[in-house]
Amino acid sequence: MLLISRKNDYFPSYHLDMQRFLFGREFRAEELPFPDKVVKEHVKNGYVAVRPGIESLNDNIFDLLSGRKKWLCARCGNRDQEAFATCACSHCRKKCVYCRHCLTMGIVRSCTNLVTWIGPEPESWTCSTHNDVQLCTWDGRLSDDQNAAAAALDQALTARESFLIWAVTGAGKTEIMYQAIEHQLKKGKHVVLATPRTDVVRELLPRMRAAFPSVPISGLYAGSDDVRADAPLVLSTAHQLIRYSKCFDCVFIDEVDAFPFHFDPMLEFAVRKAAKPGAPFAYLSATPPAALRSAYLSGSLSGVKLSRRYHGHPLPVPRFHWIGGWLRAIQKGQLPVPLRVWLTEKMEQKRQVFVFVPSVTLSRDLTEILQREAFDRTVGVHAEDPHRHTKVADFRNGKINILVTTTILERGVTVPGVEVCVVGADDPVFDECALVQISGRVGRSAEYPAGDLVFFHNGKTLAMVRALGQIKQMNKEGAL
Template structure:
């Protein structure tokens, strides 16, 4: 009893350090990474202001399961449970396990390591220099009727705390229709995150958001970012960066839910769930929803809206298929398939810029070299490991390059007016329905040049190619465009 009173007394006396509170609130760090002295941190832990939990915990299972399977682990930082992604430490006399999955997300997390998060009260004043009816959004453009109704529905659903799906074709103007909802949330003092799968997209969005919300501090988080604003109410981040947050956001927008890492990596849904407060609404934005969202939407389990038409009112360009025989052999023997060569030559004569999508990095090199040798204007190849890729894309935008050969990294988010697209080797398994729909969506995004060629060069049509075409035709039909 006496001991109890003593503890009580201490808690009354102890007031948390505001720096630690500001630093750690809503975040999660490895205990050894906290930039405060060990004594202070220990004191906060003793008084229950900082919560620590082991980095990696064994998954509890029954005796029988344990008997027939390997021991399982759960990484508390990234949610990884794949036994193959844990490695045992090889040091003598050490029996720890570490998670290989989130290694480069801020240091290795070991089974004896600990994660610290804030368990005390919220920092008192949320910085909110604007009044309740201030005008935050300075965006001047206007929304089309379709966009406006979607925007209103989104706003209503999110205000009511319901999740929402925006299923909009590529080039429908998704980003703009978020602005009213974001403005509302910010005015209500909520913390908002916009998560996208790729660093390039965050970089592209940041200036647009800065222009749209001049008074709001905006933080952009990606690996190596220098645009971090502590305590910013609006955060643009890659989905990976969300693993550093715990119960922080009141509202989260996930752009391109179906994009590469999200639907294959269980860490990302885990990160989204971890970073949001309980029952925080999630808004999904995509042109090609993954199956589970599609089903939920069709059954009415999630609110949503479909925007089948582009903001400029023209139909999506429908892909055409063109057979080019065995393109692998052709590349190997160093010649371009005839149909392909003819098309490129024709486009070069018409002074059209071309995106050429290819299945792999090796093919980027091979095809770029062949095109250069044939003398088709200025050709460059980009891929994910290319250090100059941003420069090359910038050159392409400025029109200094005629042809850009790329792997699927540029399938989303890159807008170049007047560009036309060829997919070389569209029958490769890397091009699934979603990827092909996204690629086709690169064409005709500006109102001045609303159409253009989308050609799939293949050696035998695949189901995915047919599905992609069907998807686009369906969307066009829904938007009221009559099939030719």
């Protein structure tokens, strides 16, 4: 008898846990910490939806006739047939297709079921009942330009319209978002700020926590242990959003140009999937991609342009300096003379510098040369460097003078008074957008609004010339 009554009880006792666990997210069935029968009961009662992880794309008659099968991964949106493989499945004991594209987040096979919550929203953390409480305690002052942008952004998102903030590097984009974020949170909305890179999440997280001390904020990036599924404000890399589904009422995309959307459609898919249908997007960028730029210029996307930094000073303008056969010199273990002259001068002036190089190998080689040549306190970083975050922190604290880096630090890392050179600015990895971002590292603080910025090159490229033109144009507009 007891057993029978238990059987009828399990549903309510698991129900709330399940709602909290699943809401706004998507899991493989085997990842759920609930008994199968509970899940089935929820499916039967319309709270939970289940769909296959791998779908067949054979909707075209030619594929059907040829017998060739085409697949789509429902979790990551992968349609690249090269990124599917087959295995003898240990789960269903058949031959199963699986997606290689999102394999690092746990295998999705043909026999995998993806599970989402489709029932009512949980009673989430919300401030709508005490609307007069200030959530944002940031007490800095916005410039008039920033204020106007903040109000326009807030208004657009309230009207459920997408918006572009086209702002020069160092315009203070983060502070411009505060008003709109606070407003959305007060209405009980779920807000996500998606950024392209781990470094950006790590840089923004403490600032957001300081600005919104009473709001639970989750920071998601590869290796973060800070996963609070029900946090009303989430800062995340695009990759980590793959685990979400129809969760957010409002999406901020910081540095939208840096999303390699055209190289990796999965990231765009992940961000779109994480948003609720019809959720407005706020795009923030110094160098918006062509599609957004033309949508804004033609009036189909509303937005504002900020051509001035928050401290009112113009953007530092890069100098071009010919450096000749720098690559061979470094490969032979020598320090190119113009670089030596520049670095010696900077060290005498007690400046901290970023030295940007085109590749990981060059970052290693040049760091070694500099250390050997007694440029003290020099370190190199690149994307796979396990000590990268410590090194960046040491640089911030002034323990390091010279940071040799690949383009991973082109954005997000702000250090007052830093000066910058790009070695091999003519290399194709330094496109117009990257060069503008790199230039934006200089002169960001009000105490040090200027600074030296050199592109060492062995022949001017179109990207260099365009980046220079863009910076000068912004300065011209900002001076008006």
